[in-house]
Amino acid sequence: MKGKRMRPGGQPQKDLTVGYNSSVKLVKSDGAALLYVASDCAPHIRAAAEQIADEHGVPVDGSMSMAQLQQLCGIDVGCAVCAVRSKTDTRG
Template sequence: MAYKIGTKQTTKTLESRQAIGVYVARDADPKLTRGIVAQSEKDGVPVRWFDSMAELGKECGIDVGAAMAAVVLDEK
């Protein structure tokens, strides 16, 4: 698996139907996450919630927090 991290990258990945999952931080701004969660649910893309942006960033292998990330298959 690979990640497209951040609001813009997650949105683009979801719109292009490449996302196999979406990760969202509970402490992220709801104005940013609301639409992504709704679109994910509409498209049948599973949403996994993380307690904090720091926890989500760590899951994605970065040293800073992230509001959301799209999960994609590794590009080989």
């Protein structure tokens, strides 16, 4: 299913925001429940994303690689940062 976000097991992933800028925007608007930061992304991206998440009280999961986040998000390129939208966020 090209272009659709997929969870492991093939379930559509509709609660993810993909990419650094979009994810940071979601965190800053208090719409994120969790921020994924790839373990192998550039150090300055990791540091900036973690700092913003910390300032807004959003937990960070840094256990997956860019390739693993790519699969989670169902996109065709590596993913450095993505965010899980909170259940109360209505943007998606």
